[in-house]
Amino acid sequence: MPRRHISMTGADGTALRAALRELRTNLDVPEDFPAPVLAEAERAAAHPRLPDQDATDLPLFTIDPPTSRDLDQAMHLARRSGGGYRVHYAIADVAAFVTPGGALDAEAHRRVTTLYFPDEKVPLHPAVLSEGAASLLPDQTCPALLWRLDLDSEGRVESTDVRRALVRSRAKLDYDGAQRAIDTGTAEESLALLKDVGRLRETLEQERGGISLNVPEQEIVAQGGSYTLAYRAPLPADGWNAQISLMTGMVAAELMLAAGTGILRTLPSAPDGAVGRLRRAAKALRIDWPHHVPYAELVRSLDPHRPAHAAFLQECTALLRGAGYTVFRGGETPDPVLHAAVAAPYAHCTAPLRRLVDRYTGELCVAAVAGAEPPEWAVAALAELPQEMAQGSRMANTVERESVDLVEAALLKDRVGETFEATVIDVKDREPLVGTVHLEEPAVVGRIESTARELPLGDRIRVRLAEADPGTLKVLFTPA
Template structure:
């Protein structure tokens, strides 16, 4: 029986304090967020007639994206509205400077600490239902073979007509009752997933832990649910991000999200793991297609996915058009290997700093205008800010999960649990195991075989340090 603790037992405030994360934006930045002015109000096309819908977690208020997708012969036409944060933030003003200091929204189980004050991120800038909002509207035509054939980007006024969530969209798809604005989403998502595998995309389906409250208000650690709608919706952002990345790469200015190709040694190591687990991997089959074909309910799949993480190391940001520097000679330096193409973040400007600037580059390039000076001045500084924000967000997430694991398991030392070994032991570290209930990932002493179910005993818990450790149970 899993022990659940009331909210006061998990002190996320202490983590926020230690990491220096707070909702103190300063009076000037806060005033700007509370009284935003649309700097491009007179330049917007009125597209409030497009019945856009948002798809987000049910508790989210910072709604960056709204979509309508239709069939277009054998292909699709996607209208994707993105919150126009740049129109509401004065360039190089107090709010802009504060957001550059932060870099991103940081998430904790009890609440987020937003990139922008909530008056903007959850109010005037958010694409809330039945509200007319400033947006950047992408219209992308996709052919029957899943490739974009035409991309338009412009400023617009939009209105979302419905607020949907992933679980509800998936259920509606199963029931055949999808909202008309996204009736084509499943077919679009499946097509784009197939095209992604063909171009070499790699998707790791590792268990994602989340700390949540149950219906009684008690905390627990569970495996985050992943619905088909999550995957379909991610293809909308990928399509838009790849279109934006290509626009900036062609123009030689902007910020790309990059990932180097996996080394031959990393691929050889993964093949050795796969062979050791008794799994057949045809020599001619690409890694992305191989991983996508693994059975979801087989414990060896967890081990393979964990080992495949070594292929995806080195993600970074690349600023283009910096101080007259030439474009990289190696095209791989522009690409994101796991996506299989050039890619940029543009679809979450309420939550990520770089999206605002990348979007401005795309608007300028598509319209034939010069990229604004305030954007070109910022571009060289963005990679360092974005790297720091990513690191801080990952630390906040890991610390929160570690704390929850240790507190929830505090009085269960000596108990046995069923687990799967996702990483073998080495000379420098213990093996790593995954428990399904509660959803804990932790070190395990001994030398258990990788990719098989085992029985483990909780050896120690340190709630202060946020650490738990297991050992193999005696047979």
């Protein structure tokens, strides 16, 4: 799907920001941090608990969106002298700043995750930490959990270490710039190796039956005083970067399972009939899916820039619903243990500035590698974390969807009655007259309701905008 922008006037931008403030109020989103939390954050930023090991000579780099300042991860990749690769992966050490049971800790458990709105973000931790002292910003020395993953020539993990260390990132890269440097051959070796290691890990993912959906994302883009909508199909560098995080999450899960205490990110297998539904969708979209070809192999062959393929990838997201967290202690066997999309045990551990659970998994992994008992405060919190994270995930999903709905309705409110070219990307099983359409221009994904005939999944059709009401966050199309 091409990236296409449609701009609002400055006045519309002002009205939209007011509507977004109202949305935050209606969702009871916490915004300002209480004074005791801010005071504790200032003290922690000035006096963190520093580790003994100094790894500031390691030339780490980060890859994030251009405007991001809450940088959780930095990496360095190198070839090993005997063959294979060594990956250093530094993760922000939030526990070096947060005292268990303190005001910062309590507020993080109330917020659970960073929430992203078009006009602002509502962070998990105060900015003095999340965009300051705890962030892996370039040329800043800060504490981190430094993973060392030694891989063989095929990308398999041979040995693992994680410990606290002082680190210093050398460069803040963005995805477009990293991809361009790799493609043109101008990347330094450490960045260039991201392609090699990323591809090897993608091959291993395919072998174990895992799947990463390359679904184009609908983005809200700020432009001056207004906002636009755009589609962004992930770059190869997005996928290679994600593979480093996935690999670390898989290793973290293995460490906790071996130690007998931890928390896994789990996803059940697809429910009965889900794959059959996808086969029907593939047929409707005229996508050739031979019976001997596994679902994961088919998905990897699709081009998200082709509308029919993008529609099918959107249908595939149904198989990723139902993810949760599984806690285990005292050497018990967790149930469930696998993440169906990863096709292995997996843990969230690489985004502690933005996600509460990662602080705990990092702590448990450091203890496991050291052969030590995990700290009592980390074990005591495990029982409540699945429910806390579930609530945080629901809030984050609601914020994302309603923010996009609001921007869509604001962009289109003066265009009711107009017709557009669209692709039908979803049709309800039990209501074939109801579905979802994707417009290329403007970059809108909206509900469609037909009164005359079933919606043709995957077909390009003309649609008429029937409703666009920012007050109800509603955009509705009908066949033209």
